Amino acid sequence: MEQVVIAGGGPTGLMLACELRLGGADPVVLERLAGPSGESRAGGIHARTMEVLDMRGMLEPFLAEGRRLPGGHFAGIPLDFSGLPTRYPFLLAILQRRIERLLEGRARDLGVRLRREVEVTGLHPTADHVEIETTEGELTAEYVVGCDGGRSTVRKLAGIDFPGTPATMTAVLGDVTLDAPPPGPVFQRRTPFGNWSVLNFEPGWYRVITNDFDTVADRDAPITVADLRASLERHAGTDFGLRDPRWISRYHDAARLAARYRAGRVLLAGDAAHIHYPAGGQGLNTGVQDAVNLGWKLAAVLRGDQDQTLLDTYEVERRPVAERVLENTRAQTALTRPDEHTSALRSVVTGLIAHGDVNRSLSSMIAALDVRYPLPEGAGHHVPDLDLPDGSRLFSHLHDARPVLLGDAAVPPHVRRVPYPGPPTLIRPDGHVAWVESLGAGALREAVDRWC
Numbered sequence: 001m002e003q004v005v006i007a008g009g010g011p012t013g014l015m016l017a018c019e020l021r022l023g024g025a026d027p028v029v030l031e032r033l034a035g036p037s038g039e040s041r042a043g044g045i046h047a048r049t050m051e052v053l054d055m056r057g058m059l060e061p062f063l064a065e066g067r068r069l070p071g072g073h074f075a076g077i078p079l080d081f082s083g084l085p086t087r088y089p090f091l092l093a094i095l096q097r098r099i100e101r102l103l104e105g106r107a108r109d110l111g112v113r114l115r116r117e118v119e120v121t122g123l124h125p126t127a128d129h130v131e132i133e134t135t136e137g138e139l140t141a142e143y144v145v146g147c148d149g150g151r152s153t154v155r156k157l158a159g160i161d162f163p164g165t166p167a168t169m170t171a172v173l174g175d176v177t178l179d180a181p182p183p184g185p186v187f188q189r190r191t192p193f194g195n196w197s198v199l200n201f202e203p204g205w206y207r208v209i210t211n212d213f214d215t216v217a218d219r220d221a222p223i224t225v226a227d228l229r230a231s232l233e234r235h236a237g238t239d240f241g242l243r244d245p246r247w248i249s250r251y252h253d254a255a256r257l258a259a260r261y262r263a264g265r266v267l268l269a270g271d272a273a274h275i276h277y278p279a280g281g282q283g284l285n286t287g288v289q290d291a292v293n294l295g296w297k298l299a300a301v302l303r304g305d306q307d308q309t310l311l312d313t314y315e316v317e318r319r320p321v322a323e324r325v326l327e328n329t330r331a332q333t334a335l336t337r338p339d340e341h342t343s344a345l346r347s348v349v350t351g352l353i354a355h356g357d358v359n360r361s362l363s364s365m366i367a368a369l370d371v372r373y374p375l376p377e378g379a380g381h382h383v384p385d386l387d388l389p390d391g392s393r394l395f396s397h398l399h400d401a402r403p404v405l406l407g408d409a410a411v412p413p414h415v416r417r418v419p420y421p422g423p424p425t426l427i428r429p430d431g432h433v434a435w436v437e438s439l440g441a442g443a444l445r446e447a448v449d450r451w452c
């Protein structure tokens, strides 16, 4: 019997597999595609994702391949990330296919089994295992995690509802060469139909996006370069000499959140659990962070160190995070509608963002640095990457995903002790604070029992 079958080898499934390996588990990833999709989709990773990659000692190749941009945006209004409280106060522009390649390389280095051209088609959960039908035969596993994207088969087979708001607009995107591009790295305009933008992602090629409000096109209808050209001409009055598309896509702003993240031995993570308009570039980031919350917990349950109730904390902690992402992306879509009233609202919001506090608050939200899990007062937030007296960095002690006691207090030997002159703090494998001294010695014992 397999320990964990992960359906889907996208960013979430690959990161989850890596985390499970660190926790001593032996997951198998089933991916229906024969090779990487080649779809560009996500264009960047945010500070908290860089932090979690750093915590696992795997950030360097991402930094080497990406481009550091000073900020992101909220509904197209620039945000300055430079003051964020992190070692990575920037947006790292790096395409999803590169992210996936790096994650797959890391997963293979850790010994993850990735089986391609295998599609999950059926699930039969029982009390102590799950029977899985695939295009390559049947499997049995202790747990199944659906990381199989927005149209998740696992979610549907597990009977988990996916309520939310339907699409209100249509976006058309093309990664193309432009013979006569508009100036600058980012060029955007509002129009009577919605808006359009041209982003110079990498030397020599551009991402062109048009957004049309109040028309909802069929996402599954074929899309051609002629459609993209026609849409751009309608919005911008020119096609900028568009040619050689690498990827063309049509998507919209439906926003949906899984009613549950766990049904017995079946769990959901990433887009399988939440979809929304890609405003601010948060979907992949949220999925990777779901994986970092779930991986060590599921590994602890598989080792027999914890009972299954630990898995319930995954939904308790991560579902509200996704709910907030859905909310902010709906707000961003609302702020880009083409009417006069929205223009007035944008002007007010632009003025507010010019204030440092508003910029900081929105930037922290988009970069997911303000996520706090519902733990006792003083705990729940993530630790900053402190410089320690011995010259090491705190994150370097989290590479193998073990819990850490920073400073001095009574903990069992499997909790790594890291000398620190300040007040003691118990840190979970995902970098979130489980206990601080002010909570008292009794709370430390409870925190160790629950999280370590």
Ligand SMILES: Cc1cc2nc3c(=O)[nH]c(=O)nc-3n(C[C@H](O)[C@H](O)[C@H](O)COP(=O)(O)OP(=O)(O)OC[C@H]3O[C@@H](n4cnc5c(N)ncnc54)[C@H](O)[C@@H]3O)c2cc1C
Binding pocket: 007, 008, 009, 010, 011, 012, 013, 030, 031, 032, 033, 037, 041, 042, 043, 044, 045, 096, 118, 119, 120, 121, 147, 148, 149, 150, 152, 153, 154, 173, 251, 269, 270, 271, 272, 278, 280, 281, 282, 283, 284, 285, 286, 287
């Ligand atoms: C235009 C655009 C721009 C975006 N920009 C950003 C951005 O800048 N930043 C950001 O964070 N996010 C962005 N996103 C969102 C991001 O692309 C997704 O959130 C991310 O891909 C989700 O990762 P995932 O692994 O959860 O799902 P997916 O990437 O969808 O991966 C799911 C995988 O499961 C496989 N699969 C599906 N069904 C089965 C099955 N039954 N059996 C086996 N395998 C299966 C699929 O082939 C796929 O490989 C953007 C999205 C779009 C459309």
